[in-house]
Amino acid sequence: MDLRFRDAEPAAEERAAIDALLGAPESAWEGGARTEDDLRFAAQPAEDRRDQLLPALHAVNDRVGWISEGALDYICRRLNVPPAEAYSVATFYSLLSVRPRPPRVLHVCTDLACQARGAGAVRRDVEAALGPAGTSWQPSPCLGLCERAPAALALQAGENPTATVYGPADFSDSSAFDWLSPAGSVAANDPRNVHGAADGPRENAKLVGGSQETADLADGSRETAEATDDPGKTADLADSPRETAETTDDPRKTAELADGCREVAGVFGDAPVRVAVPQAGDAGLVLLRRVGVVDPASLDDYRAAGGYAALRRAFELGPGGVIREVLEAGLVGRGGAAFPTGRKWEATARQFDRPHYLVCNADESEPGTFKDRVVMEGDPYSLVEAMTIAGFATGCSRGYLYIRGEYPRAIRRLEHAIATARVRGLLGEDILGQGFAFDIEIRRGAGAYICGEETAIFNSIEGYRGEPRSKPPFPVEKGLFGKPTVVNNVETLVNVLPILKGGAAAYAAVGTGGSTGTKLFCVSGTVRRPGIYELPFGATLGELLSLAGGATGTLRAVLLGGAAGAFVRGDELDIPLTFEGTRAAGATLGSGVILVLDDTVELPPFLLRIAEFFRDESCGQCVPCRVGTVRQEEALHRLTRRRSAGDLVVLREVGQAMRDASICGLGQTAWNAVESAIDRLGVFAEEAS
Amino acid sequence: MTVPLRPPRRLIEITVDGEAVRVPEGDTILDACAAAGKDIPTLCYGDTLTPKNACRVCVVEVEGARTLAPACSRKAEPGMVVGTATERARHSRKVVLELLASSVDLSTTPRAAEWIDEYGADPERFGPDAATVAQPAKVDNELYVRDYAKCILCYKCVDACGDQWQNSFAIAVSGRGFDAAISTEFDAPLTDSACVYCGNCVEVCPTGALSFKTEFDMRAAGTWDEDEQTQTTTICSYCGVGCNLTLHVQENRIVKVTSPHDNPVTHGNLCIKGRFGFQHVQNVGASDG
Numbered sequence: 022m023d024l025r026f027r028d029a030e031p032a033a034e035e036r037a038a039i040d041a042l043l044g045a046p047e048s049a050w051e052g053g054a055r056t057e058d059d060l061r062f063a064a065q066p067a068e069d070r071r072d073q074l075l076p077a078l079h080a081v082n083d084r085v086g087w088i089s090e091g092a093l094d095y096i097c098r099r100l101n102v103p104p105a106e107a108y109s110v111a112t113f114y115s116l117l118s119v120r121p122r123p124p125r126v127l128h129v130c131t132d133l134a135c136q137a138r139g140a141g142a143v144r145r146d147v148e149a150a151l152g153p154a155g156t157s158w159q160p161s162p163c164l165g166l167c168e169r170a171p172a173a174l175a176l177q178a179g180e181n182p183t184a185t186v187y188g189p190a191d192f193s194d195s196s197a198f199d200w201l202s203p204a205g206s207v208a209a210n211d212p213r214n215v216h217g218a219a220d221g222p223r224e225n226a227k228l229v230g231g232s233q234e235t236a237d238l239a240d241g242s243r244e245t246a247e248a249t250d251d252p253g254k255t256a257d258l259a260d261s262p263r264e265t266a267e268t269t270d271d272p273r274k275t276a277e278l279a280d281g282c283r284e285v286a287g288v289f290g291d292a293p294v295r296v297a298v299p300q301a302g303d304a305g306l307v308l309l310r311r312v313g314v315v316d317p318a319s320l321d322d323y324r325a326a327g328g329y330a331a332l333r334r335a336f337e338l339g340p341g342g343v344i345r346e347v348l349e350a351g352l353v354g355r356g357g358a359a360f361p362t363g364r365k366w367e368a369t370a371r372q373f374d375r376p377h378y379l380v381c382n383a384d385e386s387e388p389g390t391f392k393d394r395v396v397m398e399g400d401p402y403s404l405v406e407a408m409t410i411a412g413f414a415t416g417c418s419r420g421y422l423y424i425r426g427e428y429p430r431a432i433r434r435l436e437h438a439i440a441t442a443r444v445r446g447l448l449g450e451d452i453l454g455q456g457f458a459f460d461i462e463i464r465r466g467a468g469a470y471i472c473g474e475e476t477a478i479f480n481s482i483e484g485y486r487g488e489p490r491s492k493p494p495f496p497v498e499k500g501l502f503g504k505p506t507v508v509n510n511v512e513t514l515v516n517v518l519p520i521l522k523g524g525a526a527a528y529a530a531v532g533t534g535g536s537t538g539t540k541l542f543c544v545s546g547t548v549r550r551p552g553i554y555e556l557p558f559g560a561t562l563g564e565l566l567s568l569a570g571g572a573t574g575t576l577r578a579v580l581l582g583g584a585a586g587a588f589v590r591g592d593e594l595d596i597p598l599t600f601e602g603t604r605a606a607g608a609t610l611g612s613g614v615i616l617v618l619d620d621t622v623e624l625p626p627f628l629l630r631i632a633e634f635f636r637d638e639s640c641g642q643c644v645p646c647r648v649g650t651v652r653q654e655e656a657l658h659r660l661t662r663r664r665s666a667g668d669l670v671v672l673r674e675v676g677q678a679m680r681d682a683s684i685c686g687l688g689q690t691a692w693n694a695v696e697s698a699i700d701r702l703g704v705f706a707e708e709a710s
Numbered sequence: 711m712t713v714p715l716r717p718p719r720r721l722i723e724i725t726v727d728g729e730a731v732r733v734p735e736g737d738t739i740l741d742a743c744a745a746a747g748k749d750i751p752t753l754c755y756g757d758t759l760t761p762k763n764a765c766r767v768c769v770v771e772v773e774g775a776r777t778l779a780p781a782c783s784r785k786a787e788p789g790m791v792v793g794t795a796t797e798r799a800r801h802s803r804k805v806v807l808e809l810l811a812s813s814v815d816l817s818t819t820p821r822a823a824e825w826i827d828e829y830g831a832d833p834e835r836f837g838p839d840a841a842t843v844a845q846p847a848k849v850d851n852e853l854y855v856r857d858y859a860k861c862i863l864c865y866k867c868v869d870a871c872g873d874q875w876q877n878s879f880a881i882a883v884s885g886r887g888f889d890a891a892i893s894t895e896f897d898a899p900l901t902d903s904a905c906v907y908c909g910n911c912v913e914v915c916p917t918g919a920l921s922f923k924t925e926f927d928m929r930a931a932g933t934w935d936e937d938e939q940t941q942t943t944t945i946c947s948y949c950g951v952g953c954n955l956t957l958h959v960q961e962n963r964i965v966k967v968t969s970p971h972d973n974p975v976t977h978g979n980l981c982i983k984g985r986f987g988f989q990h991v992q993n994v995g996a997s998d999g
Contacts, residue, residue, distance in 0.1 A: 024879065025904035027895070090896055103872075103879030103904065104895035112884040119896065469886070486883065491763055491783060641863065641883070641890030643764050645802070648809035651841050651888045659837070671835060678805035681778045681798055682766040689777060 024103050029090035036095060038084035039077055043070070043099050052098030070100050072502075074484035078111050079426075079465055086126065086178035087118040102484070113486045113640075114467030115159075116176070116426045124178040127151070127158040128427070129190070133388040133584065134167035134545035136630050137622050138189070143171045146192040162470060162634055163388035164427050167545035167616075168297045168552045174427060184429035186291040288430045294399040297391065299552045299569070307519050307531075307539050308512070309555045312399030317434055320441045323402040329447065331521040335410045336455045338521070340370060343414040347517060349525035351537035356382055356473070356510030357582070357611045358686070359600045362517075365507055368497040369415045372505035379412045379420035380482070380501055380508045384466045384473035386425055387583035388634060389614035392541040393511035395553045397424070397431035400515075401438035405461065407514035409452065410521065412459040415507045420459065423478050425466040435463055470638035474685050475508045476500075477640070488642045489685035512541055512613075532558030536599035540610070544569045546580075546617035556598070563594030565615060574619030578702050582611025584631045585690035587697035608697070624704045625661040628695055632657050635691040646688030649679040653692065660705050669705060672696075714974070724790040739770055739781040739792055748794050751803065751825045753810075753916050754864030755782035758977045759874055762865045767806045767825075771796040778802055804829040812836045813888075814843055815860045818918030818929075841888065847926070850899040853907050853986045855926040856892070860919035863890060867911035867920060875979050880904040881911070909985035913968060913978050922966045922986075935960060943970060946984040951975060953984050964988045 031039070040046070046053030048062075077100065081092040088111055097104045111117050129147050131140045144160060151158050166172035169188030177183045192198070285291070295301045295313030302314055315322045323329075335343045348363030369377055381404065385393040397404060408420045422439075424432050439461050442448045450458045464482050466472050472481040476490035479501045500506025516538055520528045529537045536558035542565055545551045549570025556565060562579060566572070576591035587608040589596060596606045603610045618627070632654035641647045652675050656668045676692030683689045698704045719734035726739075726746040733742045738761070743750050754765035761783035769778035773791035778799055781792075793799060807826050811833035816822040826833070847857035865883065872879050880903045884893040894903040912920040921929075928934040939960045946953040954973040958966040967985050971978040 023877075027898065027902060093895065103882070105879055105882040105893070105904065106872075108893070108895040109882035109884045113886050115886075491780070493785075636887060639887040641885070641887045642865075643766050644806050644809055644862070645766050647863070647888055647890070648813050649805070652809060652812075652836050655836065655840060667835070674801070674805055675809070677798075678802045678809075682769045682802040682806060683777075684763070684766075 024097065026094050026098060026104060027090065029094045031091040031095040034084055035081050035089065035092040038080040039096055039099060042077055042080045043073060046099060052095050071102060071484040072482060073100055074102055074107060074110055075467060075481065078117055079467060082117050083178055083182040084180065086124040087120060087122050110484065110486055114469050116468035122156045126176055128161035128164065128174045128176065129158060130164040130166065130172045131160040132163035132634065133580065133616055133627065133630060134163065135171040136627060137546040137618055138170040140171040143173065143190050143192055150192065150195055150198045162637065163386065165385055165391040165394045167389055167391050167543060169292065170545060181287060183287045183289065185289040188292065285430050285433045288433060291430050294395055297395045297552045299550045300554060306555050308515055308541060309553065311403065312395060317399055317401055318437060320402060320445060328402055329406055331518040332406050332410055332453065334521045335413055336453065340414045340416065343410060343521065344370060346520055346525045350520040350528040352513065352516050352520060353600065354510055355512035362509065362513055365497060366415050369505050369507040372498065374505055376419065376504055377415055377417045378501040378504055378506040379408060379415060379417040380478060380506055381408055381420060381422045381511060381514060382473055382475065382478055382508055383422060383424040383511045384478060386470040386473050387585060387612045387614060389545050389583045389616045390543050390612045392543050392553050392613060394428050394431050396511055396515055398434050401434040403515045403518060404435065404511055405438050405442050407517050408461055409448065409459050410517055411507065411509060411514055413457055418458050420461045421464055421482055422461055423464045423466060423482060426468055432463065432465060439463065471640045471687055474687065478508065479506065488640045491684055533599050535601040540598065540613055542613045542615050544615045544617065547573045547619040547622060548617040549573055558599045560598055561594060562596045562598055565598060566594065566617065572617050572619040574621050576617065577620050578618045580614065580616040580618065580694065582609040583614040584634050584694055586611040586614060587693050588702050590701060624698060624702065628698050628704065629657050629661060631694050635687065639687060643684045643688060645679045646683045646691065649675045649688065650691050653695065664705055669699065722786060722788040724786045724792060726792045727794055733786050737786050739779065739784050739786055740768060742786045743781055743794055750781050750794060752782055753862060754866060756866050756914050758971050759866055759869050759914060762869065765806065765862060765864055767803055769799055769802050770794045771799045800829060804831045807831040808833050808835065810862055812840050814862050816917060818860060819916065851901055853923055854909055854912050855921055855923055857919050858891060860917045861892060862917055864916055866914040866916065867892060870910045870914045876908050876910050878904050878906050907982040907986060908980060910979045924965045928965065939965065948983040948987065953980055955984055963992055
C-alpha cells in the first residue's frame with residue numbers, strides 16, 4: 022500500500038512500547054532510522070500484520086495513557102496501515118484515548134448492578150473531587166464486578182501498567198484521591214512505590230471501607246493463606262516455576278511466572294475470587310468445583326483436582342467422538358443465544374477450507390454478567406483445557422482468547438496459565454505426545470460491548486473496527502480472517518470438561534429436556550448474597566433467590582438476562598430457570614444475569630441507564646440502532662419528567678424497527694428490557710392513556 | 711464499446727409479493743425486486759460498490775426469518791418468499807426514514823421527500839430537542855466540500871476511497887454510535903491528508919454531503935438549478951485511458967463532472983484531472999468579460 026503519513030514523530034517511550042511488541046523496525050520503510058541501504062532497495066511488501074493494530078494501540082495506551090499522533094503514525098508505518106483507519110479503530114474503543122490524559126484513569130461503574138447499589142453516590146463523590154468526567158475519570162459501563170457493587174477500576178499507564186480494583190468503592194473520603202495529585206501520579210509510576218501501595222492492606226481497607234469482612238478480604242496476605250490451607254502447598258507452588266526455569270532460558274519470563282504463582286502482579290485491591298462464589302467448596306458443584314478452592318496459579322493443583330482428564334478422554338474419542346458426545350449431551354451456548362454447541366462444532370469441522378480457527382469469547386460485557394471472569398480468575402486452566410479440546414474437535418491449530426480489557430486479573434491469570442501449559446507440553450506442537458498441535462493467543466478488548474458479538478469479535482481481532490458483519494455468511498463458513506471459525510463463550514467451553522469426563526448421558530441427565538447440565542447465574546443487585554451460583558437447569562427463580570438470601574428489601578422486580586434481557590415481577594418467582602421456561606414466560610435467560618431490584622430502586626432512572634448503555638455501545642453502523650437508541654433514550658428522559666402516550670408510541674415503534682431491522686443482536690435487543698418494564702412492570706402506566 | 715459478458719448463470723426462482731421471479735443465481739433480492747418492477751428505496755446501496763447494508767431502508771420481509779433482510783445485500787435463494795410491502799417492512803422503512811430525517815439534513819437527498827411522503831414518516835415526532843448531526847460544512851480545499859450535517863454514514867465514500875476503488879484510504883469512520891463520523895486521522899484537514907482529490911467519494915455520496923465546491927457555492931447563492939442543466943458525456947482529453955466524462959453545464963459553464971457508472975473504463979470513477987480539471991475550458995471569462 023502506498024500510504025501517506027503526516028510525519029509526526031513518536032516520543033521515545035511510545036516508540037519503545039511499540040517496538041517491545043512488534044520488534045525493532047527492519048528498515049526506514051517501516052519507520053526505522055534511514056540508512057544508505059534503504060535508498061538502494063525498495064520496500065519489501067510487509068507481512069500482513071494488521072491484526073497487531075489493536076495490541077499496538079494497547080501498548081502505547083498502556084505505556085503513556087493515550088495515543089498521540091506520533092505514536093499512531095509510527096504504528097501505521099510499522100504495520101502498513103492507513104493512518105485514517107488506525108485512527109478510526111483507536112476512536113472505536115472507550116479504553117483508548119487519542120487525546121492527552123493523565124496516566125491514571127478511574128473508571129467508575131455506573132451500570133445496572135452498581136446503580137442498584139449506590140453508584141450514584143460514588144459518582145457524585147468522584148465528580149466532587151475530580152471535576153467533570155473526561156480526563157482523570159470516566160463513568161463506565163458494567164465492569165463485571167457486580168458482586169462487589171458499587172465498583173470502580175483505576176488503570177495506571179506506565180512501564181509496568183497496573184490496575185486497582187475498588188469494590189465496594191467508597192470515595193467519600195478525599196484521601197482516596199491522593200494518587201491523583203501530580204506528585205502522586207508520578208510516584209505511582211515508580212515501580213517501587215507501586216509495590217509499596219500493594220503491600221498496604223491498610224490503604225485498601227480504607228478504600229473498601231465498610232464491613233470488617235471486606236476489609237479482611239482486601240488483605241492480600243490473608244487471601245493466599247485462606248486459599249491454600251496447607252502451608253506446604255504454598256511452598257510447592259513457589260517451587261513449580263523453578264521447574265519451568267530449566268526449560269525456559271529467559272530469566273525475565275520465569276520471574277513473571279513466579280510472580281503469578283503467588284499473587285497476580287500489577288492488580289491491586291482485588292478480593293479473592295472466592296468472594297464471588299458463595300457456594301465455594303460445595304461438593305455438588307460442577308463448573309465451579311475448583312473455583313476458590315484450588316490455587317488458580319498451579320497447574321499441579323489443577324491436575325490433582327481432575328484437570329486434563331477430559332483432554333485425555335478427547336484423544337481417546339477422536340474429534341468425531343468428541344463432537345458426538347457434545348451433541349448428545351445437548352450442550353447449548355451460554356453466551357446468550359443458546360445455539361447447540363455440537364452443531365456449531367460439527368459444521369466447522371466439516372469445512373474444507375483451512376485453517377480453522379477457534380475464538381473463545383471472553384468479552385463478557387452484558388451488564389450484570391461476571392461468570393466468565395470468575396471462571397477465568399478462579400480456574401484458568403479449565404478454560405485452557407476446554408479450548409484445547411474444542412480445537413482438537415474442530416480441527417483448529419490456533420485459538421484466540423478474546424478477554425475484555427476491564428478484566429486485568431483474568432487476563433494475567435490466563436497469560437500465566439497458557440505460559441505454564443505451554444512449558445509443560447499441554448499447548449504447542451505435540452500436546453501430550455498425541456501429535457496434535459494447538460496454541461492459544463490472548464487478545465485484549467479495549468472497551469466495546471459490541472465486540473462480544475460473534476462477528477464483531479473477528480473484526481476486532483483482525484485490527485478493524487469492532488463492527489458486526491452481516492450474516493450470511495456465518496462464522497462456520499467465513500469467520501476470523503475469512504476462514505471457518507468456531508466461536509464459543511467461556512462457560513460453554515468449560516461445560517465440555519464434565520461432558521467428556523462423565524459422558525454425555527450423565528451430563529444430559531442433569532437439568533431438563535430442553536436445557537441440560539448446570540448453569541452459572543450471575544446474581545447481583547439488591548440481594549443479600551450476590552455472586553455466581555451454579556444450579557442444575559430447572560431450578561426456579563425463587564429457589565435461586567432464596568439461595569442468595571433473598572432481596573434486601575421488598576422484592577420489586579428481577580432483570581433476567583441483562584440489559585438485553587427482560588424484567589419479571591417480584592411475584593413471578595416460580596419461573597423455571599431454563600431456556601424454554603424463561604422463553605415461555607416471555608423473558609430470556611440470556612447470559613444468566615439475575616439482577617434483583619427491591620423497592621429502594623427507582624425504575625425510571627434504571628431504564629434510562631439501560632437506554633444510555635445501548636446508546637453508548639451502539640457501534641453506529643446501522644441506522645435503526647445508531648439513531649434508534651438515541652431516540653429511545655430521549656423518549657425515556659421525557660417520560661421520566663412527564664407521562665405521555667405519544668412517547669410510549671415512539672418507544673414502541675422505534676423499538677420494533679430496531680428489533681426488526683438492526684444488523685446485529687445489540688440493536689435487535691436494545692428495546693427488550695424497556696418494553697418488558699412498560700408491559701410487565703407497568704412503569705409509566707399511570708396517566709399514560 | 712463492448713461490455714464483457716459475464717459467464718451464464720443458472721436461473722433460480724423466488725417469490726416477490728406473491729409473484730414468481732426468475733433471476734440468475736447470485737443476484738440479490740434487490741435485483742429480483744427490480745426484475746419484478748418493485749421500487750425499493752435505497753440509500754447506502756451503490757451500484758459500483760459492495761453493499762454495506764448500513765442504512766436499512768431497503769429491508770424486506772423474508773418468510774421464515776426472525777428479522778427483516780436488507781434487500782441490497784441478501785442473495786436470492788431458490789424458493790425464497792419475499793414481501794416488499796408487508797406491514798413490518800413498511801414500518802421499519804418508515805421509522806428508518808424518520809430516524810434519518812430527524813437527525814440528518816436530507817434536503818439534497820434525491821427522492822428522500824418522496825419516500826417520507828410515501829411511507830407516512832413524521833420526523834417531527836421526536837420533538838424539537840431531538841439530537842442531530844448538525845455542524846458547519848468543512849470547506850478546506852477549492853475542489854469539494856464535506857457537509858457532514860447531511861451525512862447518513864452510509865460508508866460509501868470510505869469504500870470508494872479505500873480498497874474498493876481508489877486505495878487512498880484518506881478517510882474512515884471515527885468514533886462510535888451516534889458520535890461516529892467520517893474523518894481523516896485526527897480530523898486533519900483534507901489538504902493535510904492522503905486525499906488525492908479524485909472526487910470518487912463525491913460521485914457515490916447519496917445525500918449531497920459531499921459536493922463540488924461549485925455546487926456548494928451555487929446552492930449557497932441560490933443559483934443552483936438542476937432543471938437548467940444539461941449533461942454531455944464526452945471523453946477526457948488528459949491522457950490515453952479514455953475515461954468518459956459527463957459534463958453538467960448550467961448557463962454555459964461546467965458546474966460538475968461525473969462519469970457514467972456503467973462505463974467499463976471508469977465505473978463512475980475519475981482522477982483529479984478528469985473530475986476537477988475543467989476550469990481551463992471556461993477561463994476565458996476573466997479577461998473578456
